[in-house]
Amino acid sequence: MTKTTGAEPLHTRRPSRQGSVEQRSYRPWPLALAALILIVLAIPGALLVAPGFRGPDAPAPAPTAPAWQQAPATLSAPQVLAPLQPAAPVPGQAAVTAQVDPVLKADGGGTFTGMVQDALTGQVLFDRGGAQSRVPASNLKLLTAVAALRTLGPDHRFTTKVVQGPAPGQVVLVGGGDVLLGAAESQPEQVMGHAGLATLAAATVHTLQASGATGEIKVLVDDSLFTGPALNPNWQSGDVEAGEIAPLYPLALNSARFDPAVTTGPRPQDSAMAAAQEFAARLRTAGAGAGLAVAAAVDRSPGASQANAALLAAADSATVAEQVNLMLQVSDNYLAETMGRMAAVATGRPGSNDGATAALAAEVPAAGISPDAMNLVDVCGLAMGNQVSARQFAEAVRAITTGTDTRLRAALDGFPVGGLTGTLDTRYGDATTSGGAGLVRAKTGTLNTVLALSGYVVDADGRLLVFSFLGNGLTPGAAGNKEALDRAATALAGCGCR
Incomplete structure (x- = not known):
């Protein structure tokens, strides 16, 4: 007789083959899938609560400022215009004439005369009737500036x-x-x-x-x-x-x-x-x-x-000096006449119109300007009876820019700058003259039939040139006449005329 226990003997457990397959092959997959779902759902929650355990985020690093906003390590060298070099090439007369002559044309009646010189040597680079005496309009104030600075002194x-x-x-x-x-x-x-x-x-x-x-x-x-x-x-x-x-x-x-x-x-x-x-x-x-x-x-x-x-x-x-510069910048007739009379008083002459014109007539040759055929009836240029040549104005600008009397340098700030200051502030704005904007420095002159422009410019090769252009008998109000003056000066600014 066989002894038994509460459990069925091993040899008697024979589950069906089909039941055995279901337990070993199908039941584990639902468990794995459930676990995966739990993990997916847990990730967002973990991300939400994690900061509470690890503390606040470290601050983001400050962006690096661009170089131009950062304090300089060293001071840079001052940026200034380099001194003019006497070795800069002097333009050729034929080349300068070829640039200036075609643009210096009257609009309607009248004519222009002109003179261009190298400032350092005085070499003539353009001459169209430069010795002819003409009505100068307010360009005459250049001679008044010379006389005032010489007789009174810049600091008076x-x-x-x-x-x-x-x-x-x-x-x-x-x-x-x-x-x-x-x-x-x-x-x-x-x-x-x-x-x-x-x-x-x-x-x-x-x-x-x-x-x-x-x-x-x-x-x-x-x-x-x-x-x-x-x-x-x-x-x-x-x-x-x-x-x-x-x-x-x-x-x-x-x-x-x-x-x-x-x-x-x-x-x-x-x-x-x-x-x-x-x-x-x-x-x-x-x-x-x-x-x-x-x-x-x-x-x-x-x-x-x-x-x-x-x-x-x-x-x-x-x-x-400050008053002379104001006089030139805005072309102040009253101030010019006052300067002439004060120059007369300073030289022992009466403080009158005759004394003023006499003072100018004496100081012009003393400053190295030829007085030949010059006639002065006032010192502001308002009168039609004045007669001065383009050569004399070019020489006056030379005396101011490079002459031996350094007192005259005080007038340099008074020259209006093309397109920027004074009586030239609204000029040099079109395509034919914009090349002279900021470069041409010149005293203007305007009467009914008279236009004038005398000043200086550094050409494309770095050579300092002085010039004077005088128009007489012009058609009143003709727009092309101012443009002609400005184009001529612009031609000099862009000249590499060798």
Whole structure:
């Protein structure tokens, strides 16, 4: 008899072959699939909670600034124009003429003369009637600049003074040649308004207070520094009426303008009295708190102030160099005539129109400029009776740029720059002249039938050239005439004319 246990003997377990296959081949796959799904679902959750375990992310590194924004390790060398080299090639006359001659053509009537020279040697590179005397218009201011710098000096200043009057209670405003006075406080950084009447009045009140002055103050004006006619008889009445010029006095506000920002239209016909009236008004305001009253009326001094009259206050103008540069930049006729008369006074001549033209006539040859056939009837170029040649203007520019009298270098900043400054700021903008923009530096001249351009330029080879082009008898308003001048100067700027 066989012994048994609670379990079935091994030899009696015989599961069917089909059941055995289902257990070994099918059941593991659902488990694997479920595990895979759990893993896939767990990944996003893990990513969400992981930062809480590992802390905040490290900050991203700051982007590197581009080189041009970074502090320099060393200072770079200053970038300046290199000095002109005397070894730079001098253009050939035939080549320069071939460039300039075709473009220097009048639009309608009239003709152009011209002269181009090498600045260092004086060698003539272009000559079309360069010795012919012509009406120069405002190019004449170049000669006025030469005379003023030679006789007065670049650093000279004109002084407007207030002195004790001839009778008690009187003060005298004495004109010393500053016609760029401002009405308000002095502006030391400016040329126009460098000396201000408000500042001068305040200084006068301070001195009067210190001396114990009381009661009413009467203002007189002394404009005796200038003599002769205040208006040049050679100026056309239409130009005076249009405000191109005004009667000349040795003191004025805003170069004899009502408003320094308005440079056309009517002007004060008595700039000395206008300045004195403004001074009296400023003195009245400044003296109100000091117990000083100022009479409403302003009179002229019965004569020149005494040299020993007690000085109450004084104000100095901008330098002659600064004023010359302003005169050239904006072509200020009033300032030019003043400079001529002050040059006359500096050389012992009367402060008149005749004295001014005589001073120019004397200083021109002294500066190395030929005076042959030159005729001067004013010093601003407004009169049609002036006669100067292109050669003489080229020589004047040579004297300023490379001459032996270094005082004349002070005028260089006054030359307008093509397309950028002064009376050339709106020119050199088209395709035929843009090559001269920023390179041509020249004084302009404009009358009804006259156009002129005299200045200097560095050519493509680095050679300094001086030039003068004068047009007379031109058709008024013809646009092509200014273009002809600008094209000629542009041709010189781009010239590698060997």
